[in-house]
Amino acid sequence: xxxxxxxxxxxxxxxxxSPRSSDVATRPDxxxxxxxxxxxxxxxKRGKLTLLSxxxxxxxxxxxxxxxxxxxxxxxxxxELIDDARFTSNNTELLKSHIRDMQATTIEWHTSGxxxxxxxxxxxxxxxxxxxxxxxxxxxxxxxxxxxxxxRLVKPAQYTRVLLEISSQMRSYAASxxxxxxxxxxxxxxxxxxxxxxxxxxxxxxxxxxxxSVDYRILHRDTIKKxxxxxxxLCEDFRLEVVEHKRxxxxxxxxxxxxxxxxxxxxxxxxxxxxxxxxELVERVITIGFKRGDAxxxxxxxxEGALRAAVEHVEQRMKNSGLPPLNSPAAYLRDxxxxxxxxxxxGGKPPAEVAVPRPSFDERLQRLREEWQHHQSSRAKxxxxxxLEGEKAAHIAxxxxxxxxxxxxxxxxxxxxxxxxxxxxxxxxxxxxxxAMWPGEVTDKQLLExxxxxxx
Numbered sequence: 001x002x003x004x005x006x007x008x009x010x011x012x013x014x015x016x017x018s019p020r021s022s023d024v025a026t027r028p029d030x031x032x033x034x035x036x037x038x039x040x041x042x043x044x045k046r047g048k049l050t051l052l053s054x055x056x057x058x059x060x061x062x063x064x065x066x067x068x069x070x071x072x073x074x075x076x077x078x079x080e081l082i083d084d085a086r087f088t089s090n091n092t093e094l095l096k097s098h099i100r101d102m103q104a105t106t107i108e109w110h111t112s113g114x115x116x117x118x119x120x121x122x123x124x125x126x127x128x129x130x131x132x133x134x135x136x137x138x139x140x141x142x143x144x145x146x147x148x149x150x151x152r153l154v155k156p157a158q159y160t161r162v163l164l165e166i167s168s169q170m171r172s173y174a175a176s177x178x179x180x181x182x183x184x185x186x187x188x189x190x191x192x193x194x195x196x197x198x199x200x201x202x203x204x205x206x207x208x209x210x211x212x213s214v215d216y217r218i219l220h221r222d223t224i225k226k227x228x229x230x231x232x233x234l235c236e237d238f239r240l241e242v243v244e245h246k247r248x249x250x251x252x253x254x255x256x257x258x259x260x261x262x263x264x265x266x267x268x269x270x271x272x273x274x275x276x277x278x279x280e281l282v283e284r285v286i287t288i289g290f291k292r293g294d295a296x297x298x299x300x301x302x303x304e305g306a307l308r309a310a311v312e313h314v315e316q317r318m319k320n321s322g323l324p325p326l327n328s329p330a331a332y333l334r335d336x337x338x339x340x341x342x343x344x345x346x347g348g349k350p351p352a353e354v355a356v357p358r359p360s361f362d363e364r365l366q367r368l369r370e371e372w373q374h375h376q377s378s379r380a381k382x383x384x385x386x387x388l389e390g391e392k393a394a395h396i397a398x399x400x401x402x403x404x405x406x407x408x409x410x411x412x413x414x415x416x417x418x419x420x421x422x423x424x425x426x427x428x429x430x431x432x433x434x435x436a437m438w439p440g441e442v443t444d445k446q447l448l449e450x451x452x453x454x455x456x
Contacts, residue, residue, distance in 0.1 A: 034160075
C-alpha cells in the first residue's frame with residue numbers, strides 16, 4: 001500500500017519463489033524452446049492468432065519438450081503459464097479466449113523427404129483443461145496437440161532455438177514472428193528468408209486468415225516498419241531489413257535479410273527514441289473513451305501497429321464535421337480494429353455485435369491488480385533513482401545473487417554490460433525490486449486505497 005508521510009524506502013526482504021510443477025524438469029538458464037521450423041511462419045487458414053496466443057503457444061511447447069514426447073497430454077501450474085508468458089494477470093477468461101483462438105485456428109503443415117511429400121491440415125492446439133480445485137489450492141492447465149503433428153512439435157527434426165525471455169518482450173505480433181524468422185535464418189548461408197507474395201506475408205505477420213487484398217504501403221507503414229524497429233531495439237544478436245521484389249512499380253513479393261549485429265554494441269537498446277512501450281498510445285485510447293484499465297488491456301492484446309492505425313482512423317473520424325457525431329467512439333474503435341479501419345459504420349452508430357459486456361467484479365478487480373503491479377514497479381524505479389550509490393549497489397548485488405542465474409542468456413549478458421540502462425534487462429530488475437521491497441500479495445484494502453487515490 002502507498003505509504004504517506006515518509007521518505008524512507010522500505011526494508012528489502014527476500015521474497016520466496018512459488019514452487020514449480022513437479023513434473024517439469026528444471027529449466028535451462030536460457031529457457032529456450034526448440035520450435036519446429038514449420039511452426040514459425042504460420043499462415044492461418046482459418047481463425048486468427050494474437051501476440052498473447054503466440055506467447056502461450058511457445059510456453060506450452062517449452063514445457064511439453066521438458067516433459068517428453070511420449071506423453072499424451074501435458075500439465076503445469078496455471079501460475080507457471082501466466083509467469084512464463086509474461087501475462088501479468090490472473091484473468092482466466094481472457095486467457096481462455098486466446099486458447100479458443102488457437103483451437104479454432106487451422107494450419108497447413110508441409111513436409112518432404114526424398115521424393116515423398118506430405119500435406120497435413122490440422123488445428124494448432126488440441127483439447128485444453130483448466131482445473132480449479134477450489135480456494136487455496138493451485139490451479140493447473142492441461143493441454144494436448146493434434147496427433148498428426150504432436151511428434152513434430154514436441155521433438156522436431158529441424159528446429160530453431162527461440163528464447164522465451166526475448167519473445168515475451170515483443171509488443172507486436174509481427175515483431176514476434178520476425179524475431180523467430182531471424183533466429184532461424186541467422187545461420188543460413190544467404191541469410192535470406194523465404195520469398196512469398198505480399199498477401200502471404202500480411203497473413204503471417206498479422207496472424208489473420210481473412211486477408212484477401214493488401215495495400216502494401218499501409219502494411220509497410222503500420223506493420224513491417226514498426227516491427228523492424230521493435231526487433232532492432234530488443235534483439236542484440238541481429239536485425240532484419242525488408243527486401244522488396246517489384247513488377248514495375250508494384251511490390252509483389254517480399255523477403256527479409258538477416259543482418260548480424262556487432263556483439264559489442266547495445267546502442268539500439270540505449271536509444272531513447274526507440275521506445276516500443278508506447279504509453280502515449282494508451283493515453284490516446286483513453287481519450288477516445290476507454291477506461292484506463294480497459295485501454296491497457298486492449299494495448300496488451302492487440303498488435304501495436306494495428307491499434308495505432310485504428311486510433312488514427314477514429315481520431316480523424318471524430319474531427320470530420322461533415323458526418324454525424326459518433327454515438328460511442330470507444331465502440332467505433334473496437335469495430336475499426338475488427339474491420340481493419342475499413343471505415344464502415346460512418347453514420348456513427350456502432351454495429352450491435354461490437355457491444356462489449358460489462359466486466360464482472362472479479363475481472364475488474366484483476367485489472368486493478370495489474371495496474372497496481374505496474375505502479376509498484378514504477379515506484380520501485382523512482383525510489384531506486386533517488387538512492388545513494390551504495391544503496392543502489394547493494395540492491396544490484398542482491399539481484400545478481402537471487403535472480404541473474406534465472407535470466408535468459410542474452411538478458412543476463414545485457415544486464416552485465418549495461419545494468420539498469422539496459423531496456424530489456426531493467427524491467428526484470430525493477431519487477432524484482434518491487435517484489436523485494438513490498439513482498440506478499442496485495443490486500444483488498446490496499447487495492448481499494450490505490451483505486452481511490454489514483455488519478456482518474
